[in-house]
Amino acid sequence: METKSNLDGIRKLGGVLERVCLFGAVAVVPLTALYWAAFNVLPQDMTASVAELAVSPRLPAWVRALCFLAALVPATAFMVTLLRLxxxxxxxxxxxxxxxxxxxxxxxxxxxxxxxxxxxxxHTPLFGLAVTAANPPGKHILKLGIGSNELGLFFVAAVAVVISRVMEEARRLDEEQALTV
Incomplete structure (x- = not known):
């Protein structure tokens, strides 16, 4: 029985994940736009956390457009991350x-x-301002905060920075060893 090498498995999975990342990157903006375009007709459980900030559960088109623009900030960063992956x-x-x-x-x-x-x-303060833009004076919300999602992303990013430096050092050492006679 022949066993596949580890590199063959990496190549195959790399190809699959390359396509998944491309699909995800291409889908982020249209799906975000679709959510905000259809916001007023979506089931309440998909809109409740947003609607509770506004004076009305139905958002006018211009407010949904502002919310979409606010959502583009992390969506674009996510898209770039997927393209790098x-x-x-x-x-x-x-x-x-x-x-x-x-x-x-x-x-x-x-x-x-x-x-x-x-x-x-x-995104947090931009979204708070966008979703409450149609609220009457004194009812606008400026939200600020860092939660576990943001801290988790910072941690993963810091780990990736360290790994990239380790990889660079390993590559440099391998190159030096290859040149040593």
Missing amino acids: RCLFALYKEGCIFSLANVVCFRRLSKALLWWAVATIL
Whole structure:
């Protein structure tokens, strides 16, 4: 019985995940737009947390447009993160594991994760202002906060930064060893 090598498995899974990341990146903005376009006809359990901030559970089109723009901040950062992941998985699909291109790609991924974390923090006040824009004076909400999602993203981003530096050092040491006679 023949067993597949680990690299073959990495290549195959890399190809699958490359396509999944591309699909996700392409779908983020249209799905976000669809949610806000259909907001007023969605089931209440999908809109309750948003509607409780507004004076009316039905949001006017201009408020939904503002909410969509606010949602684009983390959505765009998420899309960039998925595209960086796609590049990494494309390298894995090609069998490229510890090359300079891999290290650069992983470093870019760690930066994208950091920007995604920042974007989720920025989304909170922008969204609060957007969803309450039609509220009467004195009923607007400015929300600020950092929760476990944001902290988790920052932690994952920090781990990715460290891993990218470890990968760079391993690549450099491997290169030095290859040049040693």
